[in-house]
Amino acid sequence: MLNEHIARAFDRDLEAVQAMIMKMGGLVEAALSDAAKALDTQDESLAEQVRQGDKAIDALEEMINTECARLIAMRAPIATDLRTVLTVMKIASSLERCGDYAKNLAKRALVLNAMTPIPGAAGSIRRMARQVGLLLKDALDAFVSRDAGLAAEVRLRDEEVDQMYNALFREFLTHMMEDTRNISACMHLHFIAKNIERVGDHATTIAEQVIYLTTGALPDEARPKAELAGGDA
Amino acid sequence: MLNEHIARAFDRDLEAVQAMIMKMGGLVEAALSDAAKALDTQDESLAEQVRQGDKAIDALEEMINTECARLIAMRAPIATDLRTVLTVMKIASSLERCGDYAKNLAKRALVLNAMTPIPGAAGSIRRMARQVGLLLKDALDAFVSRDAGLAAEVRLRDEEVDQMYNALFREFLTHMMEDTRNISACMHLHFIAKNIERVGDHATTIAEQVIYLTTGALPDEARPKAELAGGDA
Numbered sequence: 001m002l003n004e005h006i007a008r009a010f011d012r013d014l015e016a017v018q019a020m021i022m023k024m025g026g027l028v029e030a031a032l033s034d035a036a037k038a039l040d041t042q043d044e045s046l047a048e049q050v051r052q053g054d055k056a057i058d059a060l061e062e063m064i065n066t067e068c069a070r071l072i073a074m075r076a077p078i079a080t081d082l083r084t085v086l087t088v089m090k091i092a093s094s095l096e097r098c099g100d101y102a103k104n105l106a107k108r109a110l111v112l113n114a115m116t117p118i119p120g121a122a123g124s125i126r127r128m129a130r131q132v133g134l135l136l137k138d139a140l141d142a143f144v145s146r147d148a149g150l151a152a153e154v155r156l157r158d159e160e161v162d163q164m165y166n167a168l169f170r171e172f173l174t175h176m177m178e179d180t181r182n183i184s185a186c187m188h189l190h191f192i193a194k195n196i197e198r199v200g201d202h203a204t205t206i207a208e209q210v211i212y213l214t215t216g217a218l219p220d221e222a223r224p225k226a227e228l229a230g231g232d233a
Numbered sequence: 234m235l236n237e238h239i240a241r242a243f244d245r246d247l248e249a250v251q252a253m254i255m256k257m258g259g260l261v262e263a264a265l266s267d268a269a270k271a272l273d274t275q276d277e278s279l280a281e282q283v284r285q286g287d288k289a290i291d292a293l294e295e296m297i298n299t300e301c302a303r304l305i306a307m308r309a310p311i312a313t314d315l316r317t318v319l320t321v322m323k324i325a326s327s328l329e330r331c332g333d334y335a336k337n338l339a340k341r342a343l344v345l346n347a348m349t350p351i352p353g354a355a356g357s358i359r360r361m362a363r364q365v366g367l368l369l370k371d372a373l374d375a376f377v378s379r380d381a382g383l384a385a386e387v388r389l390r391d392e393e394v395d396q397m398y399n400a401l402f403r404e405f406l407t408h409m410m411e412d413t414r415n416i417s418a419c420m421h422l423h424f425i426a427k428n429i430e431r432v433g434d435h436a437t438t439i440a441e442q443v444i445y446l447t448t449g450a451l452p453d454e455a456r457p458k459a460e461l462a463g464g465d466a
Contacts, residue, residue: 069315076309082302089319093326173420177413183406190420 009041010075017067017088023217024060025094025140029101029133031057032199036129039192040111040122051105064092080213087209088093091143095203098136100181101195105129115185118175120169125192128164129139132200135161139206148214161200168193241304243308251377257293257328258309261291262366263292264335264430265350269362269367269443273355283339290332305337313446316328324376327435331369334428338362341421351408354401358425361397365432368394372439378447384443387436388452394433401426 031050038047067088071077077085121177142150172186172193211219234384264283271280301322304310310318368387375383404421405426 004247065319069319071307072305073311073315076306078306086298086302086322089322090326093323175418176416180410180413183282183409183416187406187423 005127010071010077010081013067013071013075014081014084014088017064017071017085020064020067021061021088021091021095022140022144024057025136026055027057027060028095028098028102029137031099032105032129032133032136032196035102035105036122036196037108040114040154042113044110044113047106047109051103054099054103058096061092061096066088068092071106071221083150083213087143087213089225090209091140091206097112098199098202101199103197105192108192111184112185113123114189115188116181118172118182118185118189121171121189124168124171125196126165128161128168128196132161132196132203135200135203136206139203141209142210143213144209146210148211151207151210151214152219153202155211158204159195165193166198168228181199196221243304243310243314246300246304246308247314247317247321247344250304250318251298253293253297253325254321254328255298255373255377257290257297257325258369260286260290260293260404261328261335262370263330264332265338265362265369265388265429267334267364268338268342269359269429272340272345273359275342275346277343277346280339280342284305286369287332287336294325294329300327316446318363320376324373324439324440327439331432331435334432337428338425343419343424345418345421347416348421349407349414351418351422354404354422357397357401357404358422361383361394361401361429362428365436368433368436369439372436375443378425379443379447381444381447384440384447385452387440391433391437392466393463396432398426398430437446 031053034046035050037043049186067083071085072082075081135157136158138150139154142148142154169190172190175182176186208219211217260363264286267279268283270276271283299316304318305315308314366391371390372387374380375387402423406417407422409419441452444450
């Protein structure tokens with residue numbers, strides 16, 4: 001009876017931190033989408049808003065970490081419960097990084113605004129950001145619903161993001177070769193594309209943690225990963 | 234008496250995971266140094282060795298996480314003890330990332346080997362890697378000895394690394410402008426410099442966690458950080 005009572009208290013606490021994770025995920029998705037929109041529409045105030053908004057994302061990570069530490073100290077969870085709490089902390093850390101990438105995109109949008117635009121680039125970046133935002137959303141949904149099938153799907157779909165990155169990388173290289181005045185802008189655009197690709201990697205990592213949590217085994221390494229043109233790890 | 238016995242068991246367990254952290258740190262420092270050396274001396278077998286060696290670093294992170302989870306479940310630490318265990322997991326996660334950057338450097342060294350070299354670049358990269366390796370070592374030493382003074386010093390010294398990165402960024406930009414045939418090589422070199430700069434950021438993060446652990450407060454944000462030429466977050 002007492003044990004059951006404690007177990008329910010743990011579940012309640014866990015639900016509360018999971019709600020914080022979903023809120024954090026929502027903020028990160030919006031930041032990414034707004035930053036890409038700010039780049040595409042040259043909207044400086046939107047870019048500035050994304051930069052400022054990152055503080056709220058960082059604060060949520062702190063809150064989640066504090067709450068998880070409290071949960072571990074108060075409820076002393078073991079086995080799957082403990083693993084779940086540790087996974088929550090890892091996801092919060094991933095989301096904080098993704099928030100940084102969105103902030104960075106916003107900063108570069110402001111810089112790129114002052115340069116001659118590369119035709120088509122901002123639109124491609126925005127499409128890539130949209131794709132990655134969906135990936136992140138699905139990874140978090142898979143976590144909350146402990147849906148290993150959806151998680152497996154996220155892992156596969158990250159390959160499309162890698163292919164989008166590869167196509168952009170080659171496009172930017174061509175623009176730089178054609179006219180050296182494009183080099184600075186293309187360096188910034190390349191960094192943006194690389195960082196969005198990294199958000200996709202974080203979504204994959206979250207998906208892999210969901211698979212580990214639900215099946216007890218890490219997926220084998222045979223994920224069909226497009227070799228990145230930038231040659232990144 | 235019983236409590237004292239349990240406390241000592243916790244300290245013993247903690248010392249064991251700290252030893253694993255130091256071992257992991259040693260492997261990451263060596264990987265970084267070897268990868269930079271492989272680039273500088275065009276040593277393909279050394280580069281290949283670094284690439285293969287990353288598996289051992291990843292395996293150590295897994296072991297540390299498992300051990301920390303076991304420690305939390307068995308000893309139910311609270312307050313500073315719990316915070317210490319969570320910090321160990323964060324440091325392991327940072328080191329795993331740094332290992333990835335070293336592996337990535339090794340991969341790019343192999344690619345760059347087939348290109349016309351950029352004069353002086355590999356030497357500069359190697360000096361930067363050496364500087365960052367020392368920073369990482371000092372951050373870990375500060376953690377194990379709970380030395381807030383050394384940790385504060387690490388934070389300040391990261392600025393030098395940022396300045397080295399800025400200088401390299403401008404150098405690569407110049408080479409690309411001068412001759413478009415340099416663009417591919419400079420893109421790879423720029424990524425390498427950026428990743429080494431990120432290892433410095435991880436060393437700073439570890440140092441900040443040491444300050445938090447020893448003083449209970451996060452250092453204020455007034456770290457004298459050089460604005461990065463690449464404009465990164």
